[in-house]
Amino acid sequence: MWTRESIQQLIRDRLSDYLLVIVSNRQPYIHSFRKGQVVFQRGAGGVITALDPVMRACSGLWVAYGNGDADPLVTDRKGRVGVPPNNPSYTLKRVFLNKEDIDGYYYGYSNQAIWPLSHMAFQRPEFYKEHWDTYVEVNKKFAQAVLEEVENKKAFIFIQDYHLALLPKFLKESEKENLIVAHFWHIPWPSHETFRICPQKQEILDGLLYNDLLGFHIRHFCDNFLEAVDREMESRIDRERYAVIRGEQETLVRAFPI
Structure with missing residues (x-):
């Protein structure tokens, strides 16, 4: 059974002097106004349920979209706030997006x-250039x-x-050394026959192939991803090691079944 102490020990053993950074669309804590007062609540979803205890045990940085109406009020000038608010143990950095951003990036291309x-x-699927941009x-x-x-x-x-999907590429293109980038894709990866209809298929694959580790729920999704890479990208695939x-x-x- 995982405990706070065992998680801390695992992070120390495997990551030692590395800063642990989680990046997601949803944030683990939300600040909002209620009856004129600023209140907070924990965010919803499986990612937060799984990873918030890890961050509370090991500290580090969580970067996410700040969607609470009181979020800007409680952050510093760089969008940072200690969380959980009642007993801070790690830093939440909020990325503030406008309505056009959300309509295009989240409701548009993502969904x-x-x-x-x-x-x-x-x-x-609906593919609009303005959503992609x-x-x-x-x-x-x-x-x-x-x-x-x-x-x-x-x-x-x-x-x-x-x-x-493009974040790994933008991080690695910064040419900063000492970055290890991992990515968990929480939804299925389709067959190539389905995926090939996407106008931005090569850009998505290119972005994901800047990861050092890419995870899916099951081996079948890994196989589908490798098939897409094989059909669409110039690369060498080691199928025994599941590496590109x-x-x-x-x-x-x-594959990481959870």
Whole structure:
């Protein structure tokens, strides 16, 4: 059974002097106004439920979209606030987005294009250039927020889900040394026959292949991803090791059932 002490020991053993950074769309704590007072609540969702205890045990940095109406009031000039608010043990850095950002990046490309494409749902994916352009720009904003805090530190950056497919590329292109980038894709990866209809398929694959480690729920999704890479990208695939090699960059592709 995992305890606070065992998690701390694992992080010390494996990451030692690395700064632990989690990046997600949803934030673990939200500040809002209620009857004229600022109150906070813990964010919802499986990512927060799983990773907030890790961060509370080991400290570090969590970068996420600040969607609470009182969020700007409680952060410093760089968008940072200690959390949990009643007993701070790590830093939350908020990325503030405007309505155009959210409409294009979240409601647009993430949820009208990637989500139905990945789930092979009855809803037909909708690909709009303006949504894609906003998705790119918001991923750049997240990269800037992370890099501002990492500076020249060693950092293990753990990215969450399909909202941030381009973030690994923007982080690695900064040419900062000592960055280890991992990414967990929380939704299915479709077959190549489905994925190939995406107009930005190569850009998405390119972004994800800047990860050092890319995780999916099951091996079948790993196989689908490798098939897409094999069909669409110039690379060398080591199927025994489930690795993709492009130049000096190697991406390990792994299944992590949770």
